[in-house]
Amino acid sequence: AQSVSQHNHHVILSEAASLELGCNYSYGGTVNLFWYVQYPGQHLQLLLKYFSGDPLVKGIKGFEAEFIKSKFSFNLRKPSVQWSDTAEYFCAAINAGKSTFGDGTTLTVKP
Amino acid sequence: GAVVSQHPSWVICKSGTSVKIECRSLDFQATTMFWYRQFPKQSLMLMATSNEGSKATYEQGVEKDKFLINHASLTLSTLTVTSAHPEDSSFYICSASPPGQSYEQYFGPGTRLTVT
Numbered sequence: 001a002q003s004v005s006q007h008n009h010h011v012i013l014s015e016a017a018s019l020e021l022g023c024n025y026s027y028g029g030t031v032n033l034f035w036y037v038q039y040p041g042q043h044l045q046l047l048l049k050y051f052s053g054d055p056l057v058k059g060i061k062g063f064e065a066e067f068i069k070s071k072f073s074f075n076l077r078k079p080s081v082q083w084s085d086t087a088e089y090f091c092a093a094i095n096a097g098k099s100t101f102g103d104g105t106t107l108t109v110k111p
Numbered sequence: 112g113a114v115v116s117q118h119p120s121w122v123i124c125k126s127g128t129s130v131k132i133e134c135r136s137l138d139f140q141a142t143t144m145f146w147y148r149q150f151p152k153q154s155l156m157l158m159a160t161s162n163e164g165s166k167a168t169y170e171q172g173v174e175k176d177k178f179l180i181n182h183a184s185l186t187l188s189t190l191t192v193t194s195a196h197p198e199d200s201s202f203y204i205c206s207a208s209p210p211g212q213s214y215e216q217y218f219g220p221g222t223r224l225t226v227t
Contacts, residue, residue, distance in 0.1 A: 032214045043115075044155075044204070044218035051214070090154060094214050099145060101154040 002027045004093050006102035013081055014110050021076040021105050023065075023091030031095045033074040035065055038088040038104075047089075050074060061085070083111045114138055115207050117219035124195055124226055131191045132222045134205030140185035141207035145216060146178075149202040161188050195226040 007022035025031060035047040048059025055067040065076045074091060086109045091102040114137040124130045134144055142163050147155040161167040161182035169175050177199075179191040188207075192199055202223055206216040 036218075043220040044206075046216075049214075094216075098160075099147075099155075099157050099216070101147075101156075103154045 002031070002093055002095060002098065002100045004091055004100050004102040006089075006091050006105050008105045009103070010106045010108070012108045012110065015083055016080050017109075019076070019078040019081045019085070019107070021089055021091075021107070023074045023076065023102055024072050025074065025091075025093045025100075026072060027093060027095055029095065031093045033065075033067060034092040034094065035059065035063070035074075035076050036090045036092060036101075038090065040087065044090070047076070081107070081109050083109045085109050113209070113217040115141075115205065115217045115219040117203075117205055117222050119222060120220060121223040122225070124224070126196055126226055127194055129191055129193045130195055130224060131189055132203055132205075132224070134188045134190070134207065134219055136186045136207040136209075136217070139207075139209045139217075141188075142185065142210045143208040144182055144188040145206045145208075146180060146188075146190050147204045147206070149204060149221070151202075155204060158190075192224065195224070197226045200224055200226045 003026045005024050033050045036044045037047050038044050047063050048057050050057045050067045058064045063078050089105045093100050116135045118133045144161050146158045149155050158173045159167045159169045161180045163182050167180035182188040204221040206218045
């Protein structure tokens with residue numbers, strides 16, 4: 001069965017700190033990977049996605065993620081976080097129409 | 112573009128009654144819509160996938176007769192929670208995919224259901 005795990009449940013950073021959120025998936029075949037963000041009181045929004053090609057994917061708001069096939073990982077990174085990045089972040093894998101989400105990581109950025 | 116709305120945004124109902132939640136794609140046609148359930152501090156759990164004009168595909172463990180899904184048009188899918196119980200209280204979120212983009216999902220704002 002397909003599964004997605006996010007290692008960090010809650011991350012607290014100061015502004016300008018660098019961010020890396022871990023995401024690992026378990027599925028042996030072709031899988032499409034996504035990072036979504038949910039700001040407080042808002043709906044899920046797509047940050048970035050990987051289907052194929054360049055394993056380093058750039059998304060909105062300065063976020064990027066690297067797909068490492070050998071590690072079954074798709075970690076999210078941002079070199080310098082802002083207070084407005086405070087939100088819930090979800091990693092997801094979609095294969096053959098089936099969506100599997102990680103448990104989410106709550107990011108709190110202190111001003 | 113790619114806006115998905117849900118109605119109502121929150122609803123309170125009594126145990127034993129039924130509640131209908133609507134999911135609409137406002138500026139695109141959605142051949143596929145997904146329904147998720149999210150418990151507090153937890154992730155989204157896919158409940159079912161609905162394709163316009165056909166029966167929904169339910170995930171294992173989701174009761175088809177309790178969570179009725181209808182995808183009657185390319186812009187509207189409905190989820191009806193029948194004979195609701197307090198344990199059905201949750202946050203229900205829908206998403207929609209445009210034709211030919213089955214891996215793209217645009218999410219609605221969610222509906223908070225409280226069953227008393």
